[in-house]
Amino acid sequence: MNAFAPRSAAARGLALCDICELVTPVRESHCPRCGGRLHLRQNHSLQRTWALTIAATLLYFPANLLPILRVDSITGDSASTILGGVVQFWQQADYPVAIIIFTASVMIPILKIISLVALCFAARSGNRPRRMTKLYRVTEFIGRWSMVDVFVVAILVAVVQLGSTISIHPGAAALSFAGVVVLTMLAAMSFDPRLIWDAAAHRNATQS
């Protein structure tokens, strides 16, 4: 753990409430405005982010290897994975849809996991704080967008209820995939970007 950067609120014992953003002396322990717990940096930020990111990475495998959708019809049952769905759209020459699903369901989760790992390392090294803070904001913003495929499953299951002719059921990957999205969102929420700036200040101080 690095010392707090000079000219930071934490260096003066001031805590920013993470619910209502009021600046108060940290010795108050609870925010006088909203009652939230005060801390200079998020508790165990890196441990939590690492744990959630690793859990998300593990879930990423069943999410992509198992079928996300099961179609039961009189002509036979079939199941498709996320990548299978992308390939299907591609073969039907629906390139934009194929690209949207591929980006939202395959690319974004991987990129999120990679950036979370990069952020955890940056919080130790203090390399390029400005750029890493930008990466943090993108990671936080983009997280929800990979939920698209889970919503597609929900809609298909609800709308395709044509008696015995055809019915659609969620596959095992649907829950794993939702898990990946929620875990990476929680990981991004528990990451504290101020640690990057603390590390950067420490790095500058030791170099000069």
Add this chain to the structure above:
Amino acid sequence: MVGLSVPFVHPFATSQQLACPDCDALFELPSLEVGEKAICPRCVATLQIHQRNSLHRTAAFAMAAGVLFLVANSFPFLTLRAGFRESEMHLWQSAVGLEEDGSPYLAGAISLFIELAPALLIGGLLYLVLPLLWNRRGPGAITICRAVVWARRWNMVEVFLVGVLVSLLKLGKLASLTVGTSFWAFIALIFCLTAALASIHPRELWARVETAK
């Protein structure tokens, strides 16, 4: 705006200091003109925006979003026709359908993302902003404000819309699919809810709630 006079509340009423949430740089509070934005010089985070008519706009968009939310949940969302068979889907069925199919966790998550979180956001904003027009606040306003902050993170109405569009394309080849009243209300809801949230900076909302009687 006629009739209502909103007393000016300084955006950071209790604290004279402001810390950047992303890099923890400490500032004295800036005084912003209407339409101006305060940006952290170190990490370029947006610290505060002083919006024109923030309360009136938020109130107007939140009321519209409330009506649209009710409409979106009262009429059929999608109708599927294949041969003589027809099935109608309501918005809430996207979660209930999964529950009946034996996926309670997925169903719970989806109802949080597209029903609970937006309902909490709209209801919470209305509960806070309408009394604030007269500089008042109802009981439990602080708790509601915390709930709004929380719900903001888990609201996914716009992501759901992309899911709907992909589903339309996926099923369009198998059967004829038509969108209902609820679908259009839902699109308008996304616009109004986003506008309501963008019309007032959370920091300003907190300061106003705190100083209201």
